[in-house]
Amino acid sequence: LAGYPQVAVNALSINGAPNDSNEITGNEIFNWKSTGLNLAGDYWRVDSNSLYSVIPQVTPLTAISVTDGNGHAIEANYIGGSGVHAGGSPLMSGASATFTGITLTVDTVVATLVERNHIRNISITSAGFANFFGIVGTSNGKLTIRRNIVGDTLAPGMILMSGTGVAAPISLTFIDGAVVEDNLLTGIRQTFTTPGEMRCININSPNVLTVARNRIHSVGPAMKNVTGLVRGIYLDTFIDSVLIANNMISIG
8 A cells, every 4th residue: 555545635523623614626636545535524615526546446445435514515526537527547446345436424404415426437346245336325414415427328437347246326324314316327337247236226214305306227237138136216124204206217
């Protein structure tokens, strides 16, 4: 790991000295080995950054992690590839390591907005159990996830998985209230003969309020006659008061 940072930007809060109303805008952040942005506090604005890797990655990798707080805005960031705007050759992630685009553990007072982010041009190269997570929400916070694009219909922007790992482009666990709307999940392909499960929008949470107008297509196994479990919208346990309306799902 010599020569490359574990965390590119690390901004944590302590009692009496919170990070509040800071901005990270218009940066190129690349070749980190664990987490690109690791943030805590309130009202962070993370806008128009490109997070990518020129070197192959063999450790669990997260682009943006928000560990607490209210009222964040994570907008118009590009995650993946080997250059600005997730361009160039694919970001290579191997050695059975999990890749996560954006993960959020936030609070309940003011909702956090995740909007217009692009997660694309990623190759999970391990033939083993290497997972892909696009946007992940955990704990009891409030989230609005809208108008994000995970994947791409054309190479090199697609997300390719070579092994048996789980894929979840959007996953919510124990969220106290969320709106998931107008997202595009496409071009996420599994190339292994016995791929792992894919849950395009995975909900294991009470009080996820609305899942609406999302488009899910061209996902799952890349080859015909392959056994693979692909779910467009998956409602797991602890589900209550969920509205699912006007989504388009075309798997295959």
